[in-house]
Amino acid sequence: MKMLINVPETVVPDALRGIAAAHPDLTVDVEHRIIMRKGAPFEGKVGLVSGGGSGHEPLHGGFVGRGMLDAACPGEVFTSPVPDQMARAAAAVDSGAGVLFIVKNYTGDVLNFDMAAELAEDEGVQIAKVLVNDDVAVTDSLYTAGRRGTGATLFVEKIAGAAAEEGAPLDRVASLARQVNEASRSFGVALTACSTPAKGGPTFDLPDGELELGIGIHGEPGRERRAMMTSGEIADFSVDAILEDMRPDAPVLALVNGMGATPLLELYGFAAEVHRVLAERKVAVARTLVGNYVTSLDMAGCSVTLCQVDEELLRLWDAPVATPGLRWGY
Amino acid sequence: MNALPPDGPPIDAAFLRRWLDAATAAIDREAPVLTELDSAIGDADHGTNMRRGFTAAHTAVEQEPPDTPGGVLVAVGRQLISSVGGASGPLYGTLLRRAGKRLGDEPVVGAAQLRDALRAGVEGVGQLGGAAAGDKTMLDALLPALEALSGALDAGGGTAEAFAAAATAADEGAQATIPLRARKGRASYLGERSIGHQDPGATSSALLITAFADTAREAGA
Structure with missing residues (x-):
């Protein structure tokens, strides 16, 4: 299959370099794989951090900016990012008002974000988490890893992002995010x-x-x-x-x-x-x-x-x- | 009381580093197979991710070799958490980190101590992932391996013999996942359609146990 790539191993960092080149209002840390809003942290504003496997673009990196995410952590293709990425991103965007992790419900994402929350909390960052699980195709949730997070992630990131931009506190941003997911x-x-x-x-x-x-x-x-x-x-x-x-x-x-x-x-x-x-x-x-x-x-x-x-x-x-x-x- | 096994090789940092060599080589060799298994019921990246993790772990241990067996396991676990991603990173990372912490600072341990440490690691995997035997996960290789390892050591078998039994049990356990329906992880989304495929995580777990058996055998245990 023909692909517009150099080698499979560098697909993610190659794209990150492109995002940096194309979007000067974003800060891209290619080494640690973090896409961040330039100027973060913003005083008094709750930070929004999401992430997940690559291959779903523009989700999540394409939703970093004013009124939406403060940072996104891309993993390898279809592989959740590692805890160090989200912990580092949380520390970088936290203004003291706390950080909301927006996590799609996949076993890998959940485990890695949980570990990242522990690391960030050890560093004194207050973390809240919202799980996105909107996919009705998974019917027998009790006997599986549960419903997957898919399209609703965009609604959660947009609406929670707007609330955070207006200065809503962490518990309010988190409860809005959960409300959007449940709806x-x-x-x-x-x-x-x-x-x-x-x-x-x-x-x-x-x-x-x-x-x-x-x-x-x-x-x-x-x-x-x-x-x-x-x-x-x-x-x-x-x-x-x-x-x-x-x-x-x-x-x-x-x-x-x-x-x-x-x-x-x-x-x-x-x-x-x-x-x-x-x-x-x-x-x-x-x-x-x-x-x-x-x-x-x-x-x-x-x-x-x-x-x-x-x-x-x-x-x-x-x-x-x-x-x-x-x-x-x- | 466990009978002391016949003179085994010292299970020290060098032993665990030889295990890491063997495990890294096995993961590297079998990565395409793991990815192929994963493409049937997952997302076709298990081999790639495990290879990236073990390569990183191997490099880290080469650069700063820990001087205890527990230290080697902790270092490998930490590297896997930091470099694999997905569910495999935290799960394999927890397995080895817990096992390493259980071994503590002792420079040389016995086979029974290593078994107890691996049991602590496997329990950590169960807690973190919430899976049980028969859910078509890595536990379906690890649990029978532990049982076989324990049985052989309790019967007075040597380290190499016991790990050989564990490797056989892990392989059989991985193969026995074929008729199972996945209840955890990404394969669970397939429901009935996960039946008929060998679980990639159980398969990579069997490779790691087999690497212990190879290391013990070559050490002349």
């Missing part, structure tokens, strides 16, 4: 497998005429394989999977997310189908975001995330943000 559900579909640089080829076989329902964002196969469906059928299936789990009684934010290799032309067509299904199911949509935000390398496919919002969450969603991946209002 969010996602479902994802793959049309192709993705290829990791280390493997050099697809991480699973998905024949031409089939699609994989209920995928995560790490190239792991989903729960069910079916004959290829139309965009409308995929929207019906995905939205219904979410609505079986959460019946919104307020308007929703809708993230229509591309997995990396699906053209925006197709993704907007899919967004129209998602809106059609939501209208049929009598779910009001407050805002819609369409694009490649929580990706899985070169996977073709999409995910839908719905987040039920009240006026306060919607106000924080609409608040200004200036990051490489998400930017409005400033």
